[in-house]
Amino acid sequence: MLDIRLIRKDPEGVRRNIMKRHREAYLQYFERLLSVDTELRKKMSELEAKRAEHNKITRLIAQQLKQGPPQASETQNMAAKLSSDIGEMEKVVEALRVERDRLLKLVPNLLDDTTPDGLDETANVVVRSVGDKPVFDFEPKSHVDLITQLDLADLDRAAKIAGSRFYFLKGDLVLLDLAILRFALDRLVEKGFTPVFPPEMMRREAYEGVTPLQDFEDTMYKIEGEDLYLIATSEHPLVAMHMDETFEPEELPLKYAGISVNFRKEAGAHGKDTKGIFRVHNFNKVEQVVFCRPEDSPKHLEELLSNAEEIFRALEVPYRVVEICSGDISPKNAKQYDVEAWMPAQLTYREVVSTSNCTSYQAVSLNIKYRLRHGSAEKDYVHTLNSTAVATPRALVAILENHQQRDGVVKIPRALTPYMNGRTEIAPKAKPT
RNA sequence: GCUGGGGUCUCCUAGCCUGGCAGGGAGCGGGCUUGCUAAGCCCGUGGUCCAUGUGGCCGCGCGGGUUCAAAUCCCGCCCCCAGCGCCA
Numbered sequence A: 001m002l003d004i005r006l007i008r009k010d011p012e013g014v015r016r017n018i019m020k021r022h023r024e025a026y027l028q029y030f031e032r033l034l035s036v037d038t039e040l041r042k043k044m045s046e047l048e049a050k051r052a053e054h055n056k057i058t059r060l061i062a063q064q065l066k067q068g069p070p071q072a073s074e075t076q077n078m079a080a081k082l083s084s085d086i087g088e089m090e091k092v093v094e095a096l097r098v099e100r101d102r103l104l105k106l107v108p109n110l111l112d113d114t115t116p117d118g119l120d121e122t123a124n125v126v127v128r129s130v131g132d133k134p135v136f137d138f139e140p141k142s143h144v145d146l147i148t149q150l151d152l153a154d155l156d157r158a159a160k161i162a163g164s165r166f167y168f169l170k171g172d173l174v175l176l177d178l179a180i181l182r183f184a185l186d187r188l189v190e191k192g193f194t195p196v197f198p199p200e201m202m203r204r205e206a207y208e209g210v211t212p213l214q215d216f217e218d219t220m221y222k223i224e225g226e227d228l229y230l231i232a233t234s235e236h237p238l239v240a241m242h243m244d245e246t247f248e249p250e251e252l253p254l255k256y257a258g259i260s261v262n263f264r265k266e267a268g269a270h271g272k273d274t275k276g277i278f279r280v281h282n283f284n285k286v287e288q289v290v291f292c293r294p295e296d297s298p299k300h301l302e303e304l305l306s307n308a309e310e311i312f313r314a315l316e317v318p319y320r321v322v323e324i325c326s327g328d329i330s331p332k333n334a335k336q337y338d339v340e341a342w343m344p345a346q347l348t349y350r351e352v353v354s355t356s357n358c359t360s361y362q363a364v365s366l367n368i369k370y371r372l373r374h375g376s377a378e379k380d381y382v383h384t385l386n387s388t389a390v391a392t393p394r395a396l397v398a399i400l401e402n403h404q405q406r407d408g409v410v411k412i413p414r415a416l417t418p419y420m421n422g423r424t425e426i427a428p429k430a431k432p433t
Numbered sequence B: 001g002c003u004g005g006g007g008u009c010u011c012c013u014a015g016c017c018u019g020g021c022a023g024g025g026a027g028c029g030g031g032c033u034u035g036c037u038a039a040g041c042c043c044g045u046g047g048u049c050c051a052u053g054u055g056g057c058c059g060c061g062c063g064g065g066u067u068c069a070a071a072u073c074c075c076g077c078c079c080c081c082a083g084c085g086c087c088a
Helices: A004-009 A011-019 A024-067 A069-106 A143-149 A155-161 A172-190 A204-208 A235-240 A294-314 A361-366 A392-402 A414-420
Strands: A125-130 A194-196 A254-263 A282-292 A319-323 A335-343 A348-357 A369-371 A379-381 A383-391
Touching (some): A004 A011, A011 A024, A125 A294, A172 A194, A172 A254, A172 A383, A172 A392, A172 A414, A235 A254, A235 A282, A235 A361, A235 A383, A282 A392, A294 A319, A294 A348, A319 A348, A361 A383
Parallel strands (some): A194 A254
Antiparallel strands (some): A125 A319, A254 A282, A369 A379
């Protein structure tokens, strides 16, 4: 969420920024927030004055009782009256505070000045296209046909026991999945990232700090009867792990490479990508997470993007980088890039990476700060950034489709050969003649 | 899961039994003193509010309750430690 103090200090500036998202609802939340917050502060002042009065009397009672019990009863009656007044006022203030916080969480992050303006995804800006699209002298097969033909996954039996959007991954595709994850992890470790296996469930309180409320409805799975949610990405536990902490300046930037399973309901995606393993309920992902000083976050955003691009170049998958416009960007992001891989069977680019600068939006919710100078009392919120390094079902789809040969063989990218025990291709099983 | 012990400001710790403004130490930062890279002294080192001051309010794992008053008493929950149980 935004820092309420910033909103109080410059409501007009915040309003102008929110308008750039072209969503009437955001503005309504914001205007309502301003009035509720004003009312809250007024009521709080009154409450605190009353408490101050009550505290004085309470101290008086303590003194009187030292001198002798009989003197205290009259003052105690006054204190009791004040105490019940305070109880009433507290209820009012608490209701206002709950409403203020609810609205505050609904107001989106301030956009970076460089985020392109636009109404929806059609206004996203292609920054660059990298790699040559493969030229086939045959009709390229979809990944669905390839995994069926090569016996690399079983979708029907997965549906039987778990439902749609689940899969049994099999044989060489399992080895390739692990190879990709390990390859990506190694590249990040070389760059100073600390690899982390995080908890794959989180409590609601911590979770609310890293993701919009709407995600509890349409993204996250809840464990029945427990205050636990399956993580939708390792970004969530990795960012939340430092809640209520203050970093010394020399500890920043802090870089993690999270590796985990990701669970997503994909509610609202009915009918999209229903076949194959492109859009699924659980998948593996290596994620980059950075905590840094505010002035460094634009630089780190470019680094995270560059790291992800490096991995897709090594996988020999053609891609383009897209800058997400103000109407399409996630509410928690100030600036966002997507990397989209070329999918030859669909003749289109599909999202495989999302790189985000959340600036202080998550840090404010989670109360993550740093000292401006070592030992100094002055603190400010850190910035958090996250980016996919690689997510495997989608990377597998890209590799299968881009590296397929006429004879049904799929070439393994050279960079992965060492991670595949020297293997260079995935071939159909020899059929008995 | 059971039994017992615990969670206090950045860290350590006192206070809890017996309710009355959370005290001490260390580290860190700033200042002063001094012949030096020693030693000493003073201030600061949770959050928040606006009327910005010798100010108020809140804060002792979280949430309730009792009371004029709760770190302290009562209830529920979370987490840590030890032992037992279970277990890949």
